[in-house]
Amino acid sequence: MIKKLSAALFASASLSVSAAPVSSEWADTTLNLNEVSVTAIKLSDKVDRLPVASTVIGRGQIERLNIVTMKSVSELAPNFYIPDYGSRMTSSIYVRGIGARIDQPVVGLNVDNVPYMNKDNYDFDMPDIERIEVLRGPQSTLYGRNTMGGLINIYTLSPMRYQGVRISAEYATANSVKASVGAYGKLNDRLGMSLSAYFTHTDGFFRNRYNGKKCDKENQGSFRWKTVWNPSASVSVENAASFQISRQGGYPYEYIETGEISYNDTCYYRRTSVADGVTVRWRLGDVSLSSITSLQYTDDDMTLDQDFLPEDYFTLTQAKREWAFTQDFIGRGTAGSYSWLGGLFGFYKHTRMDAPVTFKEDGISHLITGNVNSNNKIPIRLDWDEDRLLLDSRFTNPVYGVALYHQSSLELGRWELSLGLRLDVEHNRLDYHSLCNTSYTISPKNPMIPIPTMPGQTVDIDDDGSLSETFVEFLPKISATYSWNDIPGNNVYASVARGYKAGGFNTQMFSNVLQQRLMEKMMEKMPSMGGGGGQEASEVNVKDVVAYKPEYSYNYEVGAHLATADGRFNGQAALFYIDCRDQQLTCFPDGVSTGRVMTNAGKTRSFGVELSATYLPADRWRLTASYGYTNAKFRDYDDGHDDWSGKYIPYAPSHTLFAGVTYTQPLNVSWADRIVLNANCRGVGQIYWNEENTVKQPFYSLIGASISLEHKNYSLILWGENLTDAEYDTFYFVSISNAFLQHGKKRQTGITLRLNI
Numbered sequence: 001m002i003k004k005l006s007a008a009l010f011a012s013a014s015l016s017v018s019a020a021p022v023s024s025e026w027a028d029t030t031l032n033l034n035e036v037s038v039t040a041i042k043l044s045d046k047v048d049r050l051p052v053a054s055t056v057i058g059r060g061q062i063e064r065l066n067i068v069t070m071k072s073v074s075e076l077a078p079n080f081y082i083p084d085y086g087s088r089m090t091s092s093i094y095v096r097g098i099g100a101r102i103d104q105p106v107v108g109l110n111v112d113n114v115p116y117m118n119k120d121n122y123d124f125d126m127p128d129i130e131r132i133e134v135l136r137g138p139q140s141t142l143y144g145r146n147t148m149g150g151l152i153n154i155y156t157l158s159p160m161r162y163q164g165v166r167i168s169a170e171y172a173t174a175n176s177v178k179a180s181v182g183a184y185g186k187l188n189d190r191l192g193m194s195l196s197a198y199f200t201h202t203d204g205f206f207r208n209r210y211n212g213k214k215c216d217k218e219n220q221g222s223f224r225w226k227t228v229w230n231p232s233a234s235v236s237v238e239n240a241a242s243f244q245i246s247r248q249g250g251y252p253y254e255y256i257e258t259g260e261i262s263y264n265d266t267c268y269y270r271r272t273s274v275a276d277g278v279t280v281r282w283r284l285g286d287v288s289l290s291s292i293t294s295l296q297y298t299d300d301d302m303t304l305d306q307d308f309l310p311e312d313y314f315t316l317t318q319a320k321r322e323w324a325f326t327q328d329f330i331g332r333g334t335a336g337s338y339s340w341l342g343g344l345f346g347f348y349k350h351t352r353m354d355a356p357v358t359f360k361e362d363g364i365s366h367l368i369t370g371n372v373n374s375n376n377k378i379p380i381r382l383d384w385d386e387d388r389l390l391l392d393s394r395f396t397n398p399v400y401g402v403a404l405y406h407q408s409s410l411e412l413g414r415w416e417l418s419l420g421l422r423l424d425v426e427h428n429r430l431d432y433h434s435l436c437n438t439s440y441t442i443s444p445k446n447p448m449i450p451i452p453t454m455p456g457q458t459v460d461i462d463d464d465g466s467l468s469e470t471f472v473e474f475l476p477k478i479s480a481t482y483s484w485n486d487i488p489g490n491n492v493y494a495s496v497a498r499g500y501k502a503g504g505f506n507t508q509m510f511s512n513v514l515q516q517r518l519m520e521k522m523m524e525k526m527p528s529m530g531g532g533g534g535q536e537a538s539e540v541n542v543k544d545v546v547a548y549k550p551e552y553s554y555n556y557e558v559g560a561h562l563a564t565a566d567g568r569f570n571g572q573a574a575l576f577y578i579d580c581r582d583q584q585l586t587c588f589p590d591g592v593s594t595g596r597v598m599t600n601a602g603k604t605r606s607f608g609v610e611l612s613a614t615y616l617p618a619d620r621w622r623l624t625a626s627y628g629y630t631n632a633k634f635r636d637y638d639d640g641h642d643d644w645s646g647k648y649i650p651y652a653p654s655h656t657l658f659a660g661v662t663y664t665q666p667l668n669v670s671w672a673d674r675i676v677l678n679a680n681c682r683g684v685g686q687i688y689w690n691e692e693n694t695v696k697q698p699f700y701s702l703i704g705a706s707i708s709l710e711h712k713n714y715s716l717i718l719w720g721e722n723l724t725d726a727e728y729d730t731f732y733f734v735s736i737s738n739a740f741l742q743h744g745k746k747r748q749t750g751i752t753l754r755l756n757i
Contacts, residue, residue: 041113041279041281041290041292041330042142042143042330042332042341042343043133043153046489047133047135048489048561048570048572049481049483049488049489049491049561051418051479051480051481051491051493051494051495051559052135052136052137052139052495053078053135053136053137053557053559053572053574053576053610054133054134054135054136054572055076055077055078055080055133055134055136055612055626056131056132056133056134057073057076057131057132057133057134058130058131059129059130059131059157061624062129062131062132063715063717063754064662064676064678064706064708064717065678065680065704065706066170066706066717066719066750066752067129067132068125068126068127068129068178069123069124069125069126070082070091070109070122070123070152070154071084071123073132073134073152074656074682074684075626075656075657075658075682075683075684076134076626076658077134077136077612077626077628078136078574078610078611078612078626078627078628078656079095079096079136079608079610079628079629079630079656080093080094080095080134080136080150080628080656081093081094081095081099081652081653081656081684082094083651083730083731084730084744084745085730085731085742086250086251086731086742087216087248087249087250087251087269087302088123088124088218088246088248088250088269088271089120089123089269089271089300089302090123091105091119091120091121091122091123092651093105093106093107093122093149094106094149094651094652094653095107095136095149095150096136096137096149096555096576096578096606096608096628096630096632097578097604097606097608097630097631097632097649097652098148098149098551098553098578098580098583098604098606098632098649098652099149099651099652100119100501100584101651102506102508103119103504103506103548103584104119104145104146104501104502104504104584105119105122105146105149105501106146106147106148106149106150106501107146107147107149107150107151107152108139108143108146108147108150108151108152109122109151109152109154110151110152110153110154111126111154111155111156111240111242111275111277112154112155112156112226112238112240112277112279113238113277113279113292114240114275114277114292114294114296114326115143115294115326115328116275116296117296117324117326117347117349118296118298118322118324118349120271120298120300120320121271121273121296121298121300124220124222124244124246124273125178125198125200125220125222126154126156126198126222126224127166127168127180127182127196127198128156128157128166128180128182128196129154129155129156129157130155130156130157130158131154131155132152132153132154132155133151133152133153133155134150134151134152135150135151135152135153136149136150136574136610137149137150137495137497137555137557137576138150138475138477138497138498138499138500138553138555139151140422140424140475140477140497140498140499140500141405141407141420141421141422141475141476141477141497141498142341142343142405142407142420142422144345144401144403144405144422144424144475144500145401145424145426145500145501145502146501146502147499148499148500148501148551148552148553148555149499156224156226156240157182157184157194158192158194158226158228158238159184159185159186159192159193159194159226159227159228160186160192160228160230162184163184163185163186163192164183164184164185164756164757165181165182165183165184165755165756165757166180166181166182166184166196166754166755166756166757167180167181167182167754167755167757168180168181168752168753168754168755169752169753170750170751170752170753171750171751172748172749172750172751173205173746173747173748173749173750174202174203174204174205174214174748175201175202175203176200176201176202176203176748176750177199177200177201177202178198178199178200178752179198179199179200180196180197180198180199181196181197182194182195182196182197183195183196190229190230190231191227191228191229191230192227192228192229193225193226193227193228194224194225194226194227195223195224195225196223196224196226197221197222197223197224198220198221198222198223198224199219199220199221200218200219200220200221201218201219201220202216202217202218203217204216204217204218204249205252205745205746206252206261206742206743207261208252208261208262208263209260209261209262210262210263210264210310211264214249215249215250215251215252215261215267216248216249216250216251216252217248217249218246218247218248218249218250219246219247219248220244220245220246220247220248221244221245222242222243222244222245223242223243223244224240224241224242224243225240225241225242226238226239226240226241227239227240234282234283234284235280235281235282235283236280236281237278237279237280237281238278238279238280239276239277239278239279240275240276240277241274241275241276241277242273242274242275242276243273243274244271244272244273244274245271245272245273246269246270246271246272247268247270248268248269248270249267249268249269250267250268250269251267251304251305251308252742252743253308253731253733253740253741253742254740254741254742254743255308255309255738255739255740256738256739256740256741257738257739262309262310263305263307263308263309263310264305264309264310264311264312265304265305265312265315266303266305267303267304267305268301268302268303269300269301269302269303270300270301271298271299271300271301272298272299272300273296273297273298273299273300274296274297275294275295275296275297276294276295276296277292277293277294277295278291278292278293278294279291279292286333286334286335287331287332287333288331288332288333289329289330289331290328290329290330290331290332291327291328291329291330292326292327292328292330293326293327293328294324294325294326294327295323295324295325296322296323296324296325297321297322297323297324298320298321298322298324299320299321299322300319300320301317301318301319301320302316302317302318302319303315303316303317303318304316304317306357306735307363307735307736307738308735308738308740309738311362312360312361312362312363313359313360313362313363313366313367313736314357314358314359314360314363314367315357315358315360316355316356316357316358316511317354317355317356318353318354318355318508319353319354319355320351320352320353321351321352321353322349322350322351322352323349323350324347324348324349324350325347325348325349326345326346326347327345327346327347328343328344328345328346329343329344329345330342330343331343337410337411337412338408338409338410338411339408339409339410339411340406340407340408340409341406341407342404342405342406342407343404343405343406344402344403344404345402345403345405346400346401346402346403347399347400347401348398348399348400349397349398349399349400350396350397350398350399351395351396351397351398351399352394352395352396352397353394353395353397353507354392354393354394354395355393355394355395355507355508355510355511356390356391356392356393357390357391357393357511357514358388358389358390358391359388359389359390359391360387360388361387361388363389364384364387364389367736368382368384368389369382369383369384369440373445378445379444379445379446379449379451380442380443380444380445380451381442381443381444381445382440382441382442383440383441383443384438384439384440384441385438385439385440385441385455385456386438386439389436389438390435390436390437390438391434391436391511391514391515391518392434392435392436393432393433393434393435393507393510393511393514394432394433394434394435395430395431395432395433395507395510396430396431397428397429397430397431397505397507398429399426399427399428399429399504400426400427401424401425401426401427402425403422403423403424403425404422404423405420405421405422405423405475406420406421406422407419407420407421407477408420414482414483414484414485415480415481415482416480416481416483417479417480417481418477418478418479418480418481419476419477419478420476420477420478421474421475421476421477422473422474422475422476423472423473423474423475424471424472424473424474424475424500425470425471425472425473426470426471426473426502427468427469427470427471428468428469428470428471428502428503428504428505429466429467429468430466430467430468430505430507430546431464431465431466432463432464432465432466432467432507432510432542433462433463433464434461434462434463434464434510434513434514434517435461435462435463436459436460436461436514436517436518437458437459437460437461438458438459438518439456439457439458439459440457440459440522441453441454441455441456441457442454442457457522459518459521459522461514461517461518461521463514463517465542467505467542467543467546467547469503469504469547471502471503471550473500473550474498475497475498475499475500476497476498477495477496477497477498478495478496478497479493479494479495479496479497480493480494480495481493487563487564487565488563489561489562489563489570490561490562490563491560491561492558492559492560493557493558493559493560493561494557494558494559495555495556495557495558496554496555496556496557497554497555497557498552498553498554498555499552499553499554499555500550500551500552500553501550501551501552501584502550503547503548503549503550503551504547504548505546505547505548506546506547506548507546509545509546510546512545513541513542513545513546548584548599548600549582549600550582551580551581551582551583551584551600552580552581552582553578553579553580553581554578554579555576555577555578556576556577556578556579557574557575557576557577558574558575559572559573559574559575559610560572560573560574567616568615568616568617569613569614569615569616570613570614571611571612571613571614572610572611572612572613573609573610573611573612574609574610575607575608575609575610576606576607576608576609576610577605577606577607578605578606578607579603579605580603580604580605580606581602581603582600582601582602583600583601583603583604583649584599584600584601585599585600585601585649585650585691599639601634601637601644602634602635602636602637602638603634603635603636603637604632604633604634604635604637604649605632605633605635606630606631606632606633606649606652607630607631608628608629608630608631609627609628609629610626610627610628610629611625611626611627611628612624612625612626612627613625613626620663620664620665620666621661621662621663622661622662622663622664623660623661623662624658624659624660624661624662625658625659625660626656626657626658626659627655627656627657627658628655628656628657629654629655630652630653630654630655631654632648632649632652632654633646633647633648633649634646634647634649634691637691639691642691642692644691644692647688647691647692647693648688648693649688650687650688650689650690650691650693651687651688651689652687653684653685653686653687654685654686654687654699655683655684655685655686655699656683656684657681657682657683657684657701658680658681658682658683659680659681660678660679660680660681661678661679661680662676662677662678663676663677663678664676664677665677671711672709672710672711673710673711673712674710675707675708675709675710676706676707676708676710677705677706677707677708678705678706678707678708679703679704679705680703680704680705681701681702681703681704682701682702682704683699683700683701683702684699684700684728685697685698685699685700685728686698686699689732689733690732690734695732695739697728697729697732700726700727700728700744701726702721702722702724702726702728702744703722703723703724703726704719704720704721704722704723705719705720705723706718706719706720707719712756713755713756713757714753714754714755714756715752715753715754716751716752716753716754717751717752717753717754718749718750718751719749719750719751719752720747720748720749720750721745721747721748721749722744722745722746722747722748723747724747725746725747726744727743727744728743728744729741729742729743729744730742730743730744
């Protein structure tokens, strides 16, 4: 049966459209294509049999659901949620109650084996995706830092399996246009090459009432060059180079008090990135040696009207240039019932960032001078000499690490026992330079008070320093699997794994550090206000404010992979319990803070269930469903003001749901092979937006559908998303005591044409 399915998979991979005979279509969307691919390096050739909860999305389902970006995979995998808000810099991922809004991710991303080192660079569109693998639960033993929630593997179409020209064009709501062209060919039997280009534009979905313009318009383009060379039967080399550019508005945050998106300063996100990865594999009988080398460069700029109001409070710019280099050496082999995998991984990442915060007239008067002038106990009046106050921060952040890892597996009849261990060492250094040059005037509130007017009081701050941390981690994993040999793919498993998310430094909090230094300098000149010698900022104080610790978890899991002998049913189930220590949470500090802070909660726990299944009740019907439930709460978390123990962890959904039905009607005409009808439902919720659990998004569902006319040389798809025009929110936060939210996108419809020449 497996051989027949493998043959069907190979046949479906050589077509340009998603649909094929029903059995091939089902195989393409539920089984791993590693059997005909050289891309499986660390994982087994059969992901659906590993002792891990996984979801594999093949090209058929990718094209039916119009998946070109990682956010489109949200809810397809149980307990896997990526909210769509902010900009493409905002790649928040939540899995099983854990997640991250800034800095380090909880889920790793590999594209054609190349690990993406920066979460800010996760969100991009990509044509001609062959399959996507979503692994849930800690993958830290094999993949290291920032995979404690799981791992996403994306594989693009190979020129060795497909030759021809693929063209796609799409038009949809909000004047959204997408177009791609890809040429795939073999230069000879051992060398293949592909070139693909992609462009997308949208006018945007949300309007800024202040200027009447759409605030989330975008233009994006990319180019990808893939080369596959097999110099001999035992050696394979693959190189994937990509260039991407994105120019985007974004941040359509509605002020809840007015019910409007209305801000006066420009908001945008701009990114240019280049990546190149080389994968080399050498097979020596039962042993294979592999090398994965990558070089990445990202240049991005986020600029915000950070108060998101029509007044002139303050703005933030975060301009970043980052280089990253990774090298992974992997060996794996088998000897009878024993198999092993081991490797050496190293990386170096160097980031330079400028992050100025500019207080404007309203920000100075309401947030700085207003606090002094409205206090009747303070006899003096404070006036700023300029209508701008620049708090400038510049950073250099080199991070490097090295890891040794090993995993051994032993088959004992129907049992397979696996033990893995990783030693991970990482060094993180932050060099900072904080600048502020301004002046103000002090005068008495009452002329009768004997306090002289003091004009032109200058403040000149030029602070620099360096912070560093070294993290040494041991990351074990143990699992046991029991299989039914008479039906391949049927097993039950149990696993225990330790997850790890790296610590670091929250650069956005430096504006708060600089504000504190500014107040200290001012108080030195105002003894009547309790001054008489403000303290100099020390490295220890700075570190206490901006540093955060690593996050750790132990994931206890039992699960099952089930399939029927006739291939009509394939399903998975998993139960998990996660004990998390020092969970990293992103918070907006109270008061008039200008930044976001990463803090460590004491202890959290989450438990839940995951179910997914594919069923073919008849030859022309295909049913898919997945459901995830997570109960994630604080066990011990006191932030110094309140005790949130027993409260739900914010931003992580309790339920995710996906259900889809596909019907294929063959056509006996020369110009079309079949019509494919698809209907689906995505559901998410409830989501608490704060630690108090006083504000939440209830469970909501989005209905989608598509009609495809398909031929071996083309497909024409009419599709719709959120067809019932459901109202829901994707983000909520409070800043300077003002509450904001972002609504989800309204109904979208479109038409997509794909050609195979």
